[in-house]
Amino acid sequence: MNGTDLLAARFEEHRGHLRAVAYRMLGSLAEAEDAVQEAWLRLGRSDADGIRNLGGWLTTVVGRVCLDTLRSRAARREEPMDDTHVPDPLVRPLPRADPETEALEADAVGLALLVVLDTLEPAERLAFVLHDMFAVPFDDLAAIVERTPAATRQLASRARRRVQGATPATDPDLGRQRQVVGAFLAASRAGDFEALLALLHPDVELRADAGALVRGVAASKAVRGARAVAAQAATFSSFAGFARLALVNGSVGVVTVPEGQPLSVTAFTVADGKIIGMYILADRDRLARLGLPPLRD
Numbered sequence: 001m002n003g004t005d006l007l008a009a010r011f012e013e014h015r016g017h018l019r020a021v022a023y024r025m026l027g028s029l030a031e032a033e034d035a036v037q038e039a040w041l042r043l044g045r046s047d048a049d050g051i052r053n054l055g056g057w058l059t060t061v062v063g064r065v066c067l068d069t070l071r072s073r074a075a076r077r078e079e080p081m082d083d084t085h086v087p088d089p090l091v092r093p094l095p096r097a098d099p100e101t102e103a104l105e106a107d108a109v110g111l112a113l114l115v116v117l118d119t120l121e122p123a124e125r126l127a128f129v130l131h132d133m134f135a136v137p138f139d140d141l142a143a144i145v146e147r148t149p150a151a152t153r154q155l156a157s158r159a160r161r162r163v164q165g166a167t168p169a170t171d172p173d174l175g176r177q178r179q180v181v182g183a184f185l186a187a188s189r190a191g192d193f194e195a196l197l198a199l200l201h202p203d204v205e206l207r208a209d210a211g212a213l214v215r216g217v218a219a220s221k222a223v224r225g226a227r228a229v230a231a232q233a234a235t236f237s238s239f240a241g242f243a244r245l246a247l248v249n250g251s252v253g254v255v256t257v258p259e260g261q262p263l264s265v266t267a268f269t270v271a272d273g274k275i276i277g278m279y280i281l282a283d284r285d286r287l288a289r290l291g292l293p294p295l296r297d
Contacts, residue, residue, distance in 0.1 A: 007048055011040055014055050018062050024129045025066035027087030027114045030289060035065040056140070063130055063144050070122035083222045086209035086281045087114040089265045091255060091292050092247040094178075109133075110249045111267040111279040115207070116166045120159050127152055128159035168269050168276045170251060177252035177270045181245065184268075184275060185254065188233055188240035196230040201276040204229050211283035229278065239263060246293075255292060262287045 018039060022032035039061045051057045089111060117125055123145045130136040130144075138149040138156070145152055171177060180199060187195035206223040223232050242258040248267040256263040265287065269277030281287065 007043065010054060011043060011058070014058050017055065018058055021059055021062050021129070021134060022066055023088075023090075024109055024114070024117070024133060025063070025125060026069060027118060029088045029090075031069055035062050035069065038062075038065045056136075059130070059134065059136060060140060060144060063126055063136075063141075067122055067126050067144060070125060074122065084207050084209050085115075085118065086207050086267075086279045087111055087118065088286065088290065089248050089253070089267055089279075089281055090250075091253075091265055091290065093293055094245050094247050094252060110170060110251055110269065112170070112269045112277050113163065113167050114249075115279065116163050119166075120162065123147070124155050124159040124162075127155035128163065131156045132160060169271050171270045171272070174252055176273065177268070178245065180270045180273060180275060181252045181254065181268055184233075185240055185243050188237050188243075191234060191237050193230055193234055196233055197226050199275055200226040200229055201271070201274040202226050204274075204276050204278070206232055206278045206280070208232075208280040209283055211285060262290075262292050265290075265292070 015036060018036045019032055022035040023029065026032050026035065039058050042061050043058065048054075117129070120128065126145060127138075127141055130141055131138060138152045141156075142149045142152040145155065147155070184196065184199050186192075187199065203224065204226055206229045208223075223229050239256050239258060242263070243254045243256050246253055246255045246265075248254075248265060251268065251270070253268055254266040256266070262284075264280050264282040266281075267277075267279040268275055269279075
């Protein structure tokens with residue numbers, strides 16, 4: 001094995017971690033892959049033999065790349081992001097046996113949290129993700145955001161307060177999640193408005209992201225409140241028969257696949273037996289790029 005092959009092998013040991021960092025930073029699978037690839041290119045241009053902690057060095061590089069991407073997004077955006085945007089979901093099959101084991105392998109960051117992270121300033125998001133999720137020291141983060149360690153600590157603290165105040169708690173039991181989501185699908189198929197109401201938290205929020213072109217002519221606001229969300233769900237009852245259960249970011253969700261073509265991916269936030277959040281990605285271009293796995297009936 002030559003030097004390049006050895007370096008590539010060492011890099012591959014960290015790829016999964018780096019992808020997890022980039023996904024939490026960007027909420028985009030494609031951009032996360034680009035950030036990881038850029039880290040590899042920068043490693044190839046560096047004196048790799050002089051890097052004592054390769055994992056830490058690569059994490060810092062990915063953090064810088066993601067920070068630049070977030071700042072570029074903010075600079076390009078002429079208008080604030082509307083509240084129908086849904087980050088890229090991570091979809092895996094949900095096995096009929098022992099779903100708890102699968103949950104341990106699934107990405108534990110729900111779409112609800114990623115939606116909140118999208119509201120943070122780029123430097124706040126970096127400080128929160130790298131410190132609170134990956135335990136990167138503030139001294140290292142300070143060099144990335146070009147602030148003092150104390151100021152960087154404040155960034156993370158401010159982000160933490162916003163995240164804790166806006167992210168609903170999720171029931172971690174996949175069995176209970178499956179019961180609630182299954183009941184929701186049954187009520188949708190039956191067109192049972194009262195049953196839908198009974199499953200929805202009074203403050204439930206529904207985000208439906210159909211893509212930029214549709215978003216320009218459709219409502220750009222999330223739907224809030226049990227009656228409004230139930231009414232919205234009832235309008236899509238004709239598609240409920242094509243819904244397949246799946247793991248969506250580590251929780252029980254739904255992929256709607258009429259005639260073999262993905263129509264939408266829905267993530268649910270379930271708490272105390274009620275659905276408090278629904279996040280639907282129905283952008284066909286983005287769905288096509290996700291590479292959704294085959295799902296059983």
